[in-house]
Amino acid sequence: MQMLNIKFNALIGLLFCVISVSGSICQANTRFIDQFQVEPVIDELLANKITEYYSEDINLPLKQQRDELLKLDTQLETISGAHTNSAIFWFIKGLHHKNMASYYTEEKNLPLTKSHMTLNNEAFGKSIKLAELPGNQLSSSIFSTMKHSLPQDLRIEVTKNEIKLGGNGDNDSYYWYLHWSNIDQLEKAGRKEEAKQAYKKMQRELKASDADMSIYQTLTKKIETETLNLSPQKKFQAETSQAKQVKPKKEKEKTKVYETKYIVILAVILISILSIVVVTAYEVMQNKNKK
Amino acid sequence: MQGSNIKRLLLYISLFILVNTANISQAEVFSEHLSVISSADPDSNAIQSFIIIKKGTFITQGIKHSSKQNTISQQTPFVIKFTDKLNTNQILRWDIKVLDKQHGTIKLLSEFSGAGRMLNSGYHWQSKRLDNQIKNRHQLIFRPAPFSHQPAVYKKGKGPKGNRRKYGGGTRNIDEKKYNPKFSYDVTLTIFENDKVTGTHKANLSMDRIDMIRQEYINHYDIKRYGRGDNGNIPIPKRDEISSIPSKPEKLAGNPLTESQYKLIINDGMLDLADKISTAYTDTLKKLKAENSFYDLHKNKLNIPDNKLWVTSGWRNPERNEWYSNAVNGIHQRGGAVDLIIMAPANSRQSSIGYWVLWNALEEKKSEINAYWQLESNGRPMTTREFKQDIEPANGIPDAFDKADHLHANVKY
16 A cells, blocks of 8 residues: 555656646746846746746736736745845846736736836846946846836946847847947937947948948948938048948958969960060071071 | 970970969869769759768758658769770779868868769679779769768857857858868779779869758758757758849848858748838838828827838858847748848837838738738747837837837748
8 A cells, every 4th residue: 555655656746747847848938048048046937937927928817917926026025135136136026027017007007007117127227237247247138128118328328238248139230220229329318429439339340240331331321311410521431431441351362362373374474475585586696696 | 496496395394384373273173084973862953962961860852841852861972974985904993082171271081982883784883992993884873971061160059058059159150161161072083904004084073052051951950940850950952942142122221131151042932022021011101101190009190200121131041040040940041031120220219110110011911911920029029918018118109119129021831
């Protein structure tokens, strides 16, 4: 009987394991680490659940959603003391408040939506400040997620960080649009000199990259005329500086090889002609002497 | 008389130098009698094609799931042809070497041993080494033994802890020498008569760019997207599915649907789709401007900015896709997907309104366009909730359009 009990317990245990594993497989695409490219500092299941609420359509009745969200809220509060200095924790906390605000919007509760958005911004603000400290690095995906509701000065900061980290990627040209966003935000904030410097930085990066300049000229022209409102003279200077683009190194090397080859062939031809002329002249001279 | 001899000698010397200099640039062509005709890969629909298949890998051909799929073996054979007439007492010896031109140097990778079949006579020969002597045969199907084609510098897209690391894998700039090196077979035919060498012929079969792209797909064949098994893998394109870059629709700005250095493209419907989307967008933009009746969620009239659509991504070869993509998206690698961005500063009010107009245009022309699309932010699709709510920021525009960083569209398979 005792043996049977042990077997039964083992079976239940095994089943539990299988269910847990298959559960985590189902949740694979809403994993915090996949979405934000860094390890969560808190319990992974808790972080994944908050990520799921943020990035997926939740098909649960509203009451059940509220219960789950409040449970997550309590769990976060319990562990908050241990993570006060973690940028990632404050990002997760902010994300949770965003989920709460999102829920209350659906419930059409405007005051609670607003208060959670305020809490969201405060948490993101803390996260951004903490990220300046060593060992607290955030990813470009996190910065990209945070920026949408932030006040302008913080949003500028976040966009700069995003650029520093190479942008969230996913398609080829988005990074340059992020630069454009940075220039646009600085210009709108009245930080005109910074905006011009940011544009110069973008141009430098474009030139250094493998990007096809003829394509991106349309973009840079638009930034000059529509965002920076540069005068025609300045525009001309910017265009000419673009025209002076350096050939890619590889192409240069290739051309060099071809040049050397043709120089060798040409030199051989010239030497041959010269030798023939010299020999013919020598022959003519000898014939004359004989005569 | 003495002078004319010197002249002749000089002429010969210069001619000799000239011929040898020319040979530097055309090292592949050695003999008019010996040629490596093509791959005998029947499913690559190629005049010249060979691919080196990863050791122990069986692959499924065809770019579309719906197209006829054939399994080819792990070796891709090619045909060697010798057209000069031989005497019966002459003996041929074949030497075949595979060369790797990685890092600009030619190095011998391996000498092949294998088995082949003579075409004309139906004579079968078996040999452990390819330099076995063969008598009076004109064509040989050579079936190379499988070996691994994995560039030494290839980095997998995994971080130190095994998680997928963004910007960690693949190459942004496709350095063909480094990441997908060009391989070639050097064939030497030596003719013996009474144990003496009476002639040597050389020929070379070198991978072209199409072969290199196909090989890249093989190297990345294990990447799964839609589940396990053959259906989860990205199909290896046939040769005629890889073409030169066509001109893109006029209404679209941006890159020419590929920034790959191969200067080739796989277009499995993405160009047509981009054209349909841009037409729908510009038509709706014009209509809304004329009507002047586009309102935000608080019933305030919105000014519609005149922003074009910009192609940020079309076909991505596997190496490039691995660099860029957060999700390993098979459809971009099949040339069936296109990413479009509103030509305005990222996440600005102009871009938000632009995406809203674009979304309306697509919803209106749903049946005409007949494709799948989604607005994406940071590599994930926007949720239904984000299309309804307005909290970040609360500006009268649904969050989905404020947050979107591009529209992803793909053809239906």
